[in-house]
Amino acid sequence: MHDAGSGNGEEQPFIDNKRSLAQSDSWWSSICIWRLPVPVICRKMSLKKIFLLLVVICTVSLLLHKRDYLTWYKESFHVDCPVRLNSPPCQKPKHTNIVFLKTHKTASTTMQNLLFRFGELNNLTVALPIQACGHQFCYPRSFNTQFVHPHTLPANVITNHMRFNKTALQHLMPNDTIYITILREPVSMFESLFTYYSRHCESFKRVPNGSLEVFLNRPYNYYRPLEYDSSYAHNCLTFDLGGDKDWPANDVSYAQAFAAELDQVFSLVMISEYFDESLVLLRHLLSWNLEDILYVKLNMRTEDSKKSVAPDLLAKIRAWNSIDSYLYDYFNATLWRKLSEFGLVHVEREVQLLRDAQERLMKTCFGREEPLFRSTGEIKRKDLRPWKPNEKVDIVGYDLPSNISREAQKLCLKYIMPEISYTEVLLRSQSLRHSQSKRKSSQKPSVPQPPTHTLQPRHSHVSRNQQPASPAKGHSSVTGAKSILNPKSIPKKVVITKYKPKSPHTKA
Numbered sequence: 001m002h003d004a005g006s007g008n009g010e011e012q013p014f015i016d017n018k019r020s021l022a023q024s025d026s027w028w029s030s031i032c033i034w035r036l037p038v039p040v041i042c043r044k045m046s047l048k049k050i051f052l053l054l055v056v057i058c059t060v061s062l063l064l065h066k067r068d069y070l071t072w073y074k075e076s077f078h079v080d081c082p083v084r085l086n087s088p089p090c091q092k093p094k095h096t097n098i099v100f101l102k103t104h105k106t107a108s109t110t111m112q113n114l115l116f117r118f119g120e121l122n123n124l125t126v127a128l129p130i131q132a133c134g135h136q137f138c139y140p141r142s143f144n145t146q147f148v149h150p151h152t153l154p155a156n157v158i159t160n161h162m163r164f165n166k167t168a169l170q171h172l173m174p175n176d177t178i179y180i181t182i183l184r185e186p187v188s189m190f191e192s193l194f195t196y197y198s199r200h201c202e203s204f205k206r207v208p209n210g211s212l213e214v215f216l217n218r219p220y221n222y223y224r225p226l227e228y229d230s231s232y233a234h235n236c237l238t239f240d241l242g243g244d245k246d247w248p249a250n251d252v253s254y255a256q257a258f259a260a261e262l263d264q265v266f267s268l269v270m271i272s273e274y275f276d277e278s279l280v281l282l283r284h285l286l287s288w289n290l291e292d293i294l295y296v297k298l299n300m301r302t303e304d305s306k307k308s309v310a311p312d313l314l315a316k317i318r319a320w321n322s323i324d325s326y327l328y329d330y331f332n333a334t335l336w337r338k339l340s341e342f343g344l345v346h347v348e349r350e351v352q353l354l355r356d357a358q359e360r361l362m363k364t365c366f367g368r369e370e371p372l373f374r375s376t377g378e379i380k381r382k383d384l385r386p387w388k389p390n391e392k393v394d395i396v397g398y399d400l401p402s403n404i405s406r407e408a409q410k411l412c413l414k415y416i417m418p419e420i421s422y423t424e425v426l427l428r429s430q431s432l433r434h435s436q437s438k439r440k441s442s443q444k445p446s447v448p449q450p451p452t453h454t455l456q457p458r459h460s461h462v463s464r465n466q467q468p469a470s471p472a473k474g475h476s477s478v479t480g481a482k483s484i485l486n487p488k489s490i491p492k493k494v495v496i497t498k499y500k501p502k503s504p505h506t507k508a
């Protein structure tokens with residue numbers, strides 16, 4: 001075999017002149033690979049060059065065929081790129097305008113906490129209820145923009161409990177808002193509702209010995225459709241989603257039409273039994289990082305607080321909540337279709353990545369792989385105690401060990417903060433930011449300013465390289481100093497009417 005650099009007379013022109021060398025290389029490469037037998041190739045190329053050529057060919061072919069895996073590999077090292085080629089490009093900013101319809105007993109508090117943290121970290125505005133509404137948007141009344149605290153406008157995110165009202169939300173939120181919600185399997189959901197609200201919901205309070213079986217044998221003996229809090233007792237998901245919980249069960253066309261309508265509005269309907277899988281889809285839908293979907297489970301009952309459901313009650317629960325059951329089946333199938341389209345192998349890998357990251361988070365926060373569960377009474381800090389619906393139901397909460405670093409304390413505190421405390425913390429910080437920005441704008445009288453109680457969004461995306469924000473620092477958008485004010489929509493002033501719930505039941 002000849003060495004191209006050996007000084008052989010025939011090859012001299014290729015060696016002496018760099019340009020002709022390059023030309024000859026590419027010419028020979030094509031001859032070598034495609035046209036001539038190996039001995040001829042070897043006569044004109046050095047071993048080194050052949051080796052390099054093979055390395056290039058292998059690399060290109062690997063990149064072409066295994067691109068998903070390579071991207072995945074990067075992902076596990078916290079590179080921000082999504083794992084799929086048909087996903088948004090890496091540089092796509094994170095989506096920040098979100099309605100999360102917080103349904104009851106579906107893991108929605110865990111999701112709300114995740115959204116609160118995302119909002120804080122990215123200096124977004126989270127719409128919160130006025131004081132008169134408690135920590136919910138005057139549920140069970142249908143959502144109304146007047147229920148929103150003016151200091152939490154213009155909003156990017158809205159997630160506190162409400163009864164869904166698409167028109168009002170469209171009025172409040174920016175045009176590019178993504179709608180998300182979560183459903184839970186009707187049997188376990190109803191058992192949870194029945195136990196949790198056994199002292200609040202009149203329909204449940206009437207049942208002798210608080211027996212689920214007795215209620216299900218003759219629900220209309222105990223259930224009054226027009227009563228306050230009756231939503232917990234019949235098709236609660238349907239009611240939360242703005243539907244008619246009392247539509248006759250034998251008319252399936254109602255459930256079908258309602259599901260189809262919801263499908264048009266919600267880009268993602270999560271399923272609490274597949275919480276992590278749903279989060280994978282959420283992450284891609286919103287172009288978020290893995291870190292953005294980390295969570296600690298909130299609002300769980302202790303095992304002692306759960307009732308076991310006898311097998312013969314399963315069908316009864318589904319029949320009683322027939323619209324909810326239809327919605328669940330429909331959106332469970334939708335979720336799995338989406339997961340399949342995404343690629344189940346990719347989903348599984350990404351779920352594993354999420355769980356690994358969760359494990360690291362638990363170690364940081366609790367010094368071990370599992371968090372330290374505490375029943376409400378055992379939690380030292382008052383603001384970390386979750387709301388306890390009655391003395392028979394105990395809700396799991398958390399305390400942070402004192403031996404973790406200050407930084408870890410600060411980080412982990414928000415992960416374990418119950419719904420009501422976090423809502424209060426956010427309202428305080430956003431109110432402070434609101435008054436600071438008002439002060440600033442009053443110092444610049446020459447520039448025309450929109451009313452501060454505007455319903456317009458501050459901004460719709462955050463860039464990936466943005467620094468975590470300190471919530472009370474100011475009003476400026478993280479995508480630049482200015483918030484996006486859509487001139488087409490005229491800022492509206494909010495008139496706040498006081499709303500007094502009819503029943504004492506609010507979690508606060």
Ligand SMILES: Nc1ncnc2c1ncn2[C@@H]1O[C@H](COP(=O)(O)OS(=O)(=O)O)[C@@H](OP(=O)(O)O)[C@H]1O
Nearest residue numbers: 104105106107108109110192275297298299300301
């Ligand atoms: N990540 C995750 N995955 C699956 N399930 C979870 C998760 N986080 C919370 N939970 C369970 O959700 C139930 C509480 O739901 P919510 O927070 O929506 O309740 S509430 O309506 O806001 O009171 C409650 O169910 P029950 O314990 O059966 O009551 C929690 O255990």
